Amino acid sequence: xxxxxxxxxxxxxxxxxxxxxxxxxxxIFNTWLWYKQEPGEGPVLLIALYKAxxxxxxxxxxxxxxxxxxDSFLNISASIPSDVGIYFCAGREIGANNLFFGTGTRxxxxx
Amino acid sequence: xxxVTQSSRYLVKRTGEKVFLECVQDMDHxxxxxxxxxxxxxxxxxxxxxxxxxxxxxxxxxxxxxxREKKERFSLILESASTNQTSxxxxxxxxxxxxxxxxxxxxxxxxx
Numbered sequence: 001x002x003x004x005x006x007x008x009x010x011x012x013x014x015x016x017x018x019x020x021x022x023x024x025x026x027x028i029f030n031t032w033l034w035y036k037q038e039p040g041e042g043p044v045l046l047i048a049l050y051k052a053x054x055x056x057x058x059x060x061x062x063x064x065x066x067x068x069x070x071d072s073f074l075n076i077s078a079s080i081p082s083d084v085g086i087y088f089c090a091g092r093e094i095g096a097n098n099l100f101f102g103t104g105t106r107x108x109x110x111x
Numbered sequence: 112x113x114x115v116t117q118s119s120r121y122l123v124k125r126t127g128e129k130v131f132l133e134c135v136q137d138m139d140h141x142x143x144x145x146x147x148x149x150x151x152x153x154x155x156x157x158x159x160x161x162x163x164x165x166x167x168x169x170x171x172x173x174x175x176x177x178x179r180e181k182k183e184r185f186s187l188i189l190e191s192a193s194t195n196q197t198s199x200x201x202x203x204x205x206x207x208x209x210x211x212x213x214x215x216x217x218x219x220x221x222x223x
Binding site: 004006009031033035040041042043044045048088090092098099101102103104 | 151159203210212213216
C-alpha cells in the first residue's frame, strides 16, 4: 500500500515555539486527517480535512489541505509540554476505501 | 465518547503459540480495523471489517487472521506467533468507512 512521506521525523523545540510539520503523497487525496499519539495510548483524532485549500483550527492547532491535494500541513502555535507525542497524518485516495498513514513526527517540547 | 477497548495492554508469548487479541467498541460502529505500529513504519493495516462476519485483507495480512462474530467485537488471531510479529497492535472503529477512526490504547505484543 501507499506510504505517506511525513516530515520531519522528529523535532526538539523550546516551550513557546511554533511547530510545523507536513505530509505528502504521490497521488491525489480527498481526505486528510491528523492524529496525536501520547505515550502508552492509541492515536486520537485532532483535525479532519475534506476539501482542497481547507484550513481548520482546533485550539492552537491549525491544519491545511494542500491545494494540489497531494499534501497537508499541521501547525502548532506556542507549544506547551503536553504537546509532546507522535503526530500522524492519514489520508485517503480518491476511489479508495482505506486510509494510509504517515510514519509520524515525534515532538519533544523542552520546558 | 466512543470507547474502543483492547483486552490486554501487554502480552508476552512464545514462538509458535496461538495468540488472540480482542477488541470491543461501544458505539455501534459498522467498521473495525486492526493495525500494527512499528518504529519508522507508521501504522500498517492488517485486516478490516465493514460488517459482521465480513473481513477484508489490508496491506500486511500474512500470518494473521480475524474474526467478527458480533458487531462490537473484532478479534485478531496469530495462528503461530513468530518473533517478527513483535509489535504494537492497534484496534480502531469508525461509523463512516475509513473516516475518523477511533483507536484503542493498543496491545504491546512481544514474541520470544
